Amino acid sequence: xxxxxxxxxxxxxxxxxxxxxxxxxxxxxxxxxxxxxxxxxxxxxxxxxxxxxxxxxxxxxxxxxxxxxxxxxxxxxxxxxxxxxxxxxxxxxxxxxxx
Numbered sequence: 001x002x003x004x005x006x007x008x009x010x011x012x013x014x015x016x017x018x019x020x021x022x023x024x025x026x027x028x029x030x031x032x033x034x035x036x037x038x039x040x041x042x043x044x045x046x047x048x049x050x051x052x053x054x055x056x057x058x059x060x061x062x063x064x065x066x067x068x069x070x071x072x073x074x075x076x077x078x079x080x081x082x083x084x085x086x087x088x089x090x091x092x093x094x095x096x097x098x099x
Contacts (some may be wrong), residue, residue, distance in 0.1 A: 001038060003049035005057060013057055016096055020063050027067040030054045031095040035088035036075040048072030050094050069099060 005013070020026060032047035032054075051070035059065050080087040 003053050029069045029097045032072045035091040036082040043074035047074045
């Protein structure tokens, strides 16, 4: 239940940053997800916090705030059934969509 950026995420975040810096007309939506541990409300809040952490990173590195929208989905859209620890790990994610 953390929204702190993991060091392994920085490679991907820097790649997104490069794309956005090269393509100034592109805007993105950051979509946050959680597994099903915890309440629906706490998972929704956590997914929004994950999006905000990503957005803050991108803005801190020069991307305009208005180019980044966020959407926290909580546990409503799992990639896999939340039946194993491995599946739950994969369901805790942030996705990027070009808008």
